Amino acid sequence: MAKLSKRESSISYMKENEKLFQCPICKTNxxxxxxxxxxxxxxxxxDIAKQGYVNFMTKAIHSMYSKELFQSRYEIIQSGLYNPVHEKIANLIDFGVQSILDTGCGEGTHLAKICEKLHPQVVSLGIDISKEGIFTAAKHYERHIWCVGDLANSPFQAQSIDYILNFLSPANYTDFKRILKPNGKVIKVVPQASYLQQLREQAFAKSEKEQYSNEQTVSLFKDQFSKVYIERIIYDQPLEHHLLPKLLEMTPLGWHIENNEDVAINEITIDLDILVGEF
Ligand SMILES: C[S@@+](CC[C@H](N)C(=O)[O-])C[C@H]1O[C@@H](n2cnc3c(N)ncnc32)[C@H](O)[C@@H]1O
Ligand SMILES: [Zn+2]
Incomplete structure (x- = not known):
């Protein structure tokens, strides 16, 4: 049998899961x-694009994130820098999970790596407002549903999702509440004080921005949910020399550095809070 094109396999996978979609404009099935x-x-x-994603935006938006930024993120995340975080998140997900949605999924590697640790029948969906991010995700990862869309007005049915992931991205708790199943959970990942501190030191030496606090974000999260659980994960990882330019490009932090040649970073600190909430 002839191999299906990327678009054809996406059409068939989305057809299998069409009950998850809701029109973002008029809210019908x-x-x-x-x-x-x-x-x-x-x-x-x-329309499902030839790369296999679907664009639900009704008007174009300007994103500050470029294709190069997402490609750099892809390489850094693929290098294993966040593997312990993926492991921890996968362990927080119940075995019987049916659907998981990553809101603000960027280039999709966090979701893809977490799903590798779950059972293969999980339906995994990623939404991001940046077409460049979703384009990169669809290029690398098949058998996920990749959508360009606004997480504040997502194209998914009420009570359709078991887990919402929200990794270093903005959140919209009203829409999260609408689409989560009754016992569903939100897993939000936010930076802690030492996250990428070596990069912060280079970009903002001795200024206030060198310090980072997630207090407001955590407090807002706690206000939203009846049950909240927080776990901090912190570790240092050696950084291979060839990944340094990718690290400088993957986050707006790196854009503050004028001369990349002056930067010497041999290891990098990952320091994140993993917040788990149930409405
Ligand atoms: C800092 S990046 C994190 C991306 C990815 N989760 C990661 O950790 O690599 C924030 C992401 O949120 C997306 N984003 C911002 N506002 C959004 C919105 N209203 N709806 C969907 N995505 C949004 C951006 O396009 C960007 O990809
Ligand atoms: Zn409609």
Whole structure:
């Protein structure tokens, strides 16, 4: 049998899971057509691109994140820098999970690596407002549903998702509450004081921005949920020399450094809070 194209396999996978979609414009149910259009009852229509993702945005937005930034993130995350974080998150997810949505998924590697540790039937979806991010995700990872869209108005049905991941990204708790199943959970990852501290020192030596506090974000999170659990994960990882330019490019922190040649970073600190909340 001839191998399906990327678009054809996405059409078939999205068709299998079409009950998860809801029109972001009129909120009616959606159907995945054989020609690769996802259409709602009011005939709003979104096309599955040849790379296998779908764009649910109704107007173009300007993102400060470029294709190069996402490619750098892809290489850094693939290098294993966040492996202990992925391990910890996968351990927080119940065995019976059916669906997991990464909101602000960027280039998709966190979600892909976490899903490798879960059972293969989990339906995994990623949404990001940046087309460049989703384009990169779809290029590298098949059998995930990649959507360009706004996490504050996501194209998913009410009570359809078991776990919402939100990794170093903005959150919208009203929409998260709408789409989560009754016992669903949000797993939000936020930087702690020493996160990427070597980069922070180089970018903002001796200024206030060298210090980072997540107090406000954590406090807002706690206000949203009836049950909250927080786990901190902190470790140093050696940084291979060839990854340094990627590290400088993958976060806006690196953009503050004027001369990359002056930078010497041999190891990097990962310091994150993993917040788990149930409404
Ligand atoms: C700091 S990046 C983190 C990306 C990824 N989670 C990671 O850790 O590599 C923040 C991401 O949130 C996305 N984002 C910002 N606002 C968004 C929105 N309203 N809806 C969906 N994604 C959004 C950005 O495009 C960007 O990819
Ligand atoms: Zn519609």
């Amino acid at each position: 959606m159907q995945v057509q054989e020609n690769g259009n996802i259409t709602c009852e009011q005939k709003h229509s979104f």
